[in-house]
Amino acid sequence: MAKVTLFPQACKGMEDCGICALVCPQHLFTSSGEMNEAGYVPTRLTEPEECTGCQSCMLSCPDMAIVVVKEKGEEAS
Amino acid sequence: MSLAEHPLRKYTRPHVKKTTTCPGCGNGIVAQAILWAIDELNREEGLSMDDFVFVSGIGCSAWIPSPLFAADTLHTTHGRPIAFATGVKLGLPRQKVLVASGDGDLAAIGGNHLIHAARRNIDLTVVMVNNGIYGMTGGQTAPTTPRGLNTITSPYGTMEPEFNVAAMVAAAGAPYVARWTTYHPRQLKRAIKKGIQKQGFSFIEAISQCPVQYGRVSKLGRATAILEHFRDHSLKLAKAREMSEEELAGKITVGEFCDRQAPELASQWSELRARLGKEQG
Numbered sequence: 001m002a003k004v005t006l007f008p009q010a011c012k013g014m015e016d017c018g019i020c021a022l023v024c025p026q027h028l029f030t031s032s033g034e035m036n037e038a039g040y041v042p043t044r045l046t047e048p049e050e051c052t053g054c055q056s057c058m059l060s061c062p063d064m065a066i067v068v069v070k071e072k073g074e075e076a077s
Numbered sequence: 078m079s080l081a082e083h084p085l086r087k088y089t090r091p092h093v094k095k096t097t098t099c100p101g102c103g104n105g106i107v108a109q110a111i112l113w114a115i116d117e118l119n120r121e122e123g124l125s126m127d128d129f130v131f132v133s134g135i136g137c138s139a140w141i142p143s144p145l146f147a148a149d150t151l152h153t154t155h156g157r158p159i160a161f162a163t164g165v166k167l168g169l170p171r172q173k174v175l176v177a178s179g180d181g182d183l184a185a186i187g188g189n190h191l192i193h194a195a196r197r198n199i200d201l202t203v204v205m206v207n208n209g210i211y212g213m214t215g216g217q218t219a220p221t222t223p224r225g226l227n228t229i230t231s232p233y234g235t236m237e238p239e240f241n242v243a244a245m246v247a248a249a250g251a252p253y254v255a256r257w258t259t260y261h262p263r264q265l266k267r268a269i270k271k272g273i274q275k276q277g278f279s280f281i282e283a284i285s286q287c288p289v290q291y292g293r294v295s296k297l298g299r300a301t302a303i304l305e306h307f308r309d310h311s312l313k314l315a316k317a318r319e320m321s322e323e324e325l326a327g328k329i330t331v332g333e334f335c336d337r338q339a340p341e342l343a344s345q346w347s348e349l350r351a352r353l354g355k356e357q358g
Contacts, residue, residue: 005080009094016100022301040100059113059262062105063096064083 002053003069004045008032010065013040020057020066026050029057085112088126090147097140101300103259103285107206108141110262110283111177114270124273129173130165134158134182137213138206138285141177156186159194162201170343173202173273180207180221184242188220191242195249195278199342202272203280205242208287216290223327228294246280247334253279254334258307259286261331268333277341284329 014021014031020043021029028051032044042065045051053070089112098104118124127149131142135155143150149172153161158176166174176183183191183205194201210228211217217230220240227234247254253275255268265283272279286292286303297303307329314332317325 007083010083012100018299018301019101019106019304022304038095056262059109059266060106060259061109062098062102064085064105064109067080067083069080 001049001071002051003071004048004051004057005067005069006043006045007065007067008036008042009038010063011036011040011042012038012063012065014043015041017062018043019060019062023056023060025054025056026052085109085116088112088115088147089145093144096145098137099289101286101288102137103208103283103287103300104138104141104206106259106262107138107177107204107265107283107285108145110265111141111175111204111269112146113266114273117266117270118273124173128171129175130162130169132158132162132165132174132176134178134187135213136179136182136211137287138177138179138208139182141204141206142175156182156188157190158182159187159190159201159203163190163194163197163199166199166201166343167346170200170347174200175273176201176203178203178205179212180205180209180240180242181211181219184240185220191246191280192249195246195251195280197342198250198252198278198339200276200344201278202269202275203278204269204272205280205282206285207242207282208285208291209239210287210291210294212287212290216294226295243280243282243334250278250339251280252277252335252337252339254282255280255332256282256284256329256334257331258284258304258311258329260304260307260311264331271336276344277339284331 029043055068058066058068096105130149132151133139143152158178162174162176209221211219218228218235225234243256257265268281286300288300292298311331312328317330
């Protein structure tokens with residue numbers, strides 16, 4: 001299991017960027033459909049429980065808008 | 078558990094809330110690769126942002142350390158970051174000096190500084206973000222632009238072959254040279270970490286996407302299409318060495334060009350200073 005945190009205000013949008021959707025092996029990213037403060041339409045996770053915790057989206061996000069924390073059977077602090 | 082902020086935010090300036098780049102730009106991926114490398118070195122060797130001086134020139138990728146990184150940063154004149162960084166390293170030999178700038182800055186306008194810093198083998202880590210075009214100024218032909226590409230200054234296609242910068246720096250004598258693309262963020266992070274740890278001149282070329290200028294003139298368009306191009310056209314160096322020049326046309330060779338030991342300039346200066354100090358009392 002992995003915990004994904006999105007920062008929608010930092011995201012520059014699925015339409016303009018969309019790198020998270022390209023690199024996710026599970027194809028979990030889609031557009032949220034709602035504009036953020038900067039006017040971009042940020043990304044959204046469709047099925048968070050399907051995330052394998054590979055962290056490709058986190059490392060490939062140019063705007064530090066995604067964090068993936070792997071949970072190894074214990075509560076992360 | 079939901080995180081209140083990105084774990085790398087502790088390395089960025091608090092007043093800089095967003096990256097300065099266009100949507101989909103590869104500079105953010107390179108910035109993260111540098112910060113993750115520093116984060117690992119922080120946990121393993123206790124290095125902090127105070128141990129670094131970041132130097133950049135002019136261009137979009139020069140905005141990676143300045144204003145984003147919470148450290149000492151020098152945003153210098155066009156093409157000269159390596160010249161400034163050489164001075165910083167010789168003046169402050171204990172600091173880690175990292176240059177982050179673009180291909181137009183380091184390989185074109187500052188090309189000679191790059192060659193001679195590699196030849197002198199001064200302990201710098203140079204991360205060159207190569208997007209194959211002059212992005213900030215509107216999409217003109219750069220020495221790294223692939224042959225045949227129509228840009229605004231070459232409407233009938235560039236006639237010049239592109240500059241193989243990593244191979245040139247390796248030939249000039251740099252002890253560590255690697256090239257990866259922004260489709261390889263893990264390898265990029267490891268190469269940058271290795272470069273920082275390396276005693277001597279290390280050069281990491283990050284082939285990166287410019288969706289706005291390069292995407293337009295190459296007709297690839299979106300950032301994701303350029304990343305797919307990197308994915309499909311990247312070739313490991315070991316495999317590329319067995320192939321002919323014709324077979325390699327249009328390919329991006331990635332990997333470590335060299336990893337060797339060589340006498341380093343700043344430490345030789347320190348030794349000389351100590352020896353002369355002793356001899357002259």
